[in-house]
Amino acid sequence: MTRRRVANPLALAVLSCLLERPMHPYEISTTLKERNKEQSIKLNYGSLYSVVDSLAKHGLIQAQETSRDGRRPERTVYAITEAGQAEFEDWLAELLSTPAKEFTSLEAGLSLMPGLPPAQVATLLDARAGRLREEINRLEAMHAGARAQGLHDLFLIESVYRVRLLTAELEFVADLARDIHSGTMPGVQVWQRMHELRAQGVSVEEIFADPVRYLGEEGRALLPPDQPSAG
Amino acid sequence: MTRRRVANPLALAVLSCLLERPMHPYEISTTLKERNKEQSIKLNYGSLYSVVDSLAKHGLIQAQETSRDGRRPERTVYAITEAGQAEFEDWLAELLSTPAKEFTSLEAGLSLMPGLPPAQVATLLDARAGRLREEINRLEAMHAGARAQGLHDLFLIESVYRVRLLTAELEFVADLARDIHSGTMPGVQVWQRMHELRAQGVSVEEIFADPVRYLGEEGRALLPPDQPSAG
DNA sequence: GGGGTCATGTAATAGGTTACATGATTCT
DNA sequence: AGAATCATGTAACCTATTACATGACCCC
Numbered sequence: 001m002t003r004r005r006v007a008n009p010l011a012l013a014v015l016s017c018l019l020e021r022p023m024h025p026y027e028i029s030t031t032l033k034e035r036n037k038e039q040s041i042k043l044n045y046g047s048l049y050s051v052v053d054s055l056a057k058h059g060l061i062q063a064q065e066t067s068r069d070g071r072r073p074e075r076t077v078y079a080i081t082e083a084g085q086a087e088f089e090d091w092l093a094e095l096l097s098t099p100a101k102e103f104t105s106l107e108a109g110l111s112l113m114p115g116l117p118p119a120q121v122a123t124l125l126d127a128r129a130g131r132l133r134e135e136i137n138r139l140e141a142m143h144a145g146a147r148a149q150g151l152h153d154l155f156l157i158e159s160v161y162r163v164r165l166l167t168a169e170l171e172f173v174a175d176l177a178r179d180i181h182s183g184t185m186p187g188v189q190v191w192q193r194m195h196e197l198r199a200q201g202v203s204v205e206e207i208f209a210d211p212v213r214y215l216g217e218e219g220r221a222l223l224p225p226d227q228p229s230a231g
Numbered sequence: 232m233t234r235r236r237v238a239n240p241l242a243l244a245v246l247s248c249l250l251e252r253p254m255h256p257y258e259i260s261t262t263l264k265e266r267n268k269e270q271s272i273k274l275n276y277g278s279l280y281s282v283v284d285s286l287a288k289h290g291l292i293q294a295q296e297t298s299r300d301g302r303r304p305e306r307t308v309y310a311i312t313e314a315g316q317a318e319f320e321d322w323l324a325e326l327l328s329t330p331a332k333e334f335t336s337l338e339a340g341l342s343l344m345p346g347l348p349p350a351q352v353a354t355l356l357d358a359r360a361g362r363l364r365e366e367i368n369r370l371e372a373m374h375a376g377a378r379a380q381g382l383h384d385l386f387l388i389e390s391v392y393r394v395r396l397l398t399a400e401l402e403f404v405a406d407l408a409r410d411i412h413s414g415t416m417p418g419v420q421v422w423q424r425m426h427e428l429r430a431q432g433v434s435v436e437e438i439f440a441d442p443v444r445y446l447g448e449e450g451r452a453l454l455p456p457d458q459p460s461a462g
Numbered sequence: 463g464g465g466g467t468c469a470t471g472t473a474a475t476a477g478g479t480t481a482c483a484t485g486a487t488t489c490t
Numbered sequence: 491a492g493a494a495t496c497a498t499g500t501a502a503c504c505t506a507t508t509a510c511a512t513g514a515c516c517c518c
Contacts, residue, residue: 108271
């Protein structure tokens with residue numbers, strides 16, 4: 001059983017809007033955009049209507065009225081219920097207090113990194129570092145502007161956090177690219193050699209079957225680590 | 232149009248296995264688990280079979296044979312195609328070189344943080360910091376063990392990265408909790424006051440309509456920042 | 463020899479994303 | 491007056507997750 005009846009974080013954003021006053025879905029979406037929440041919570045129209053339906057079905061919000069403005073489509077206005085307020089508080093508390101296992105795309109990439117030759121990987125990481133610098137600069141310029149307008153950091157907090165994460169990522173990526181380029185990192189030679197062998201038509205399977213033959217003593221690191229090497 | 236025909240990162244992991252040799256889906260899943268890829272790429276059975284079907288439909292892998300071992304269910308063995316190899320390399324290169332916009336749950340939480348009173352938020356963040364410390368310790372112990380076995384950092388790289396991110400998160404969270412607790416952070420007083428008013432039954436809408444009345448001069452920060460304040 | 467767990471997968475359902483629809487307003 | 495954009499939503503499709511199924515092996 002999934003923890004929450006409605007699991008999409010967009011639902012939490014919807015609740016937060018309705019906590020202020022009743023709105024119809026389109027208005028919710030524009031409100032979220034105005035306040036830049038869509039930078040932190042994925043928003044798209046299709047999902048929004050799904051989520052609103054689902055919240056209503058579970059009694060966390062309630063359709064209030066259906067109005068019509070001229071010949072525009074009908075708009076259904078929703079209000080939050082007591083159950084919805086409770087869910088909002090509980091959910092937000094959970095988000096803040098409990099780290100979730102997140103799967104980032106870089107982590108996925110790193111875990112399969114040996115699938116490309118080291119020189120190429122280092123170059124790709126350099127490119128990433130460049131893009132990270134750009135993004136960090138963009139965000140910091142934005143913060144400076146906002147502060148100049150007299151806005152407190154509290155209103156930028158999620159973006160400040162994002163910059164911190166991006167900075168940590170940048171340091172990591174830049175260091176790693178350097179270590180691979182320079183070849184000083186242990187294991188890079190073996191990695192390089194594996195790609196040379198594959199280019200010569202030796203299959204990965206063969207190499208794994210007898211790594212020491214193909215890779216020399218260094219290849220021993222590819223053997224299953226569980227065997228207690230006697231002596 | 233979605234960038235890739237098959238978008239789930241699990242598909243990339245599948246391709247990486249088949250690059251080594253043909254396998255059937257269950258074997259792919261055990262291989263990924265053995266190598267701890269499931270720490271970095273979300274794996275579950277249902278998705279695996281979806282993804283394999285989809286890869287086959289798009290010609291990135293090919294069913295080779297259907298064998299049967301005693302009375303066990305039939306197993307279909309798949310091999311990677313040339314198109315699949317190309318896709319693997321291109322996709323992996325993209326993952327490494329191009330930061331994707333990721334939506335983390337903490338960022339979502341931070342962006343709605345004012346929905347709970349400051350003291351509670353600070354306490355929740357303290358709890359998070361504790362959990363982060365535990366997780367970091369757990370991972371570092373694991374790394375130490377792996378290195379003692381003679382494993383290179385290259386084989387731990389995705390986990391080392393994860394520790395870096397968790398550490399950055401921890402620093403941020405601990406600092407923020409401290410600043411909120413101490414009340415030194417600008418804006419915390421207003422935030423606190425808003426919750427007191429709400430507890431007295433004043434709606435968010437009313438406060439926003441006349442923030443200076445309810446919150447004093449500090450409330451001016453809640454007014455839309457775009458108005459050029461004459462003078 | 464019965465209860466768990468491994469091996470292997472199928473089916474049903476729920477959730478999310480893309481594409482489409484349609485009248486109103488505004489711009490040139 | 492035609493093009494673009496806003497306002498508002500519906501429907502179809504695709505993906506992913508959960509639940510279920512079923513025989514084999516292993517342990518006590």
